[in-house]
Amino acid sequence: MLEAIGTDLVEIARIKRALERYGERFMRRVYTERERTYALDHQDPIPALAARFAAKEAFQKCWPEPLSFQDVWVELMGRRPVLRFSERLRSRMEGAGLRAHLSLSHERGYALAVVVLESLEAE
Numbered sequence: 001m002l003e004a005i006g007t008d009l010v011e012i013a014r015i016k017r018a019l020e021r022y023g024e025r026f027m028r029r030v031y032t033e034r035e036r037t038y039a040l041d042h043q044d045p046i047p048a049l050a051a052r053f054a055a056k057e058a059f060q061k062c063w064p065e066p067l068s069f070q071d072v073w074v075e076l077m078g079r080r081p082v083l084r085f086s087e088r089l090r091s092r093m094e095g096a097g098l099r100a101h102l103s104l105s106h107e108r109g110y111a112l113a114v115v116v117l118e119s120l121e122a123e
Helices: 012-022 024-030 033-040 046-062 087-095
Strands: 002-011 072-077 080-085 098-107 110-119
Touching: 002 012, 002 046, 012 024, 012 046, 012 110, 033 046, 033 072, 046 072, 046 080, 046 098, 046 110, 080 087, 080 098, 087 098
Parallel strands: none
Antiparallel strands: 002 110, 072 080, 098 110
């Protein structure tokens, strides 16, 4: 059963400006080591970073309380992006019987993320 939908659209130039202004401090505050490694393996890491930022924001729109950027991150299962969670948040998700689905896209100046929270409990 559908519990919540969150979306976020990020201007890629906004992430570029944040990196230029705050550099490594911004990277470490917002992204996990695996996210940083994945993005930095690309010729232009900014679109991948922007998509991951959008994913974190889209999930936050589904979740009823504030989270740290480090509580949720994006990994790949094959070519499919999936959300991963801190132990505390994963435990809360499992306890509530929730599963998160993620879709990412980026094109020219924008990155988009859509998160769907699904309840695994039967009504």
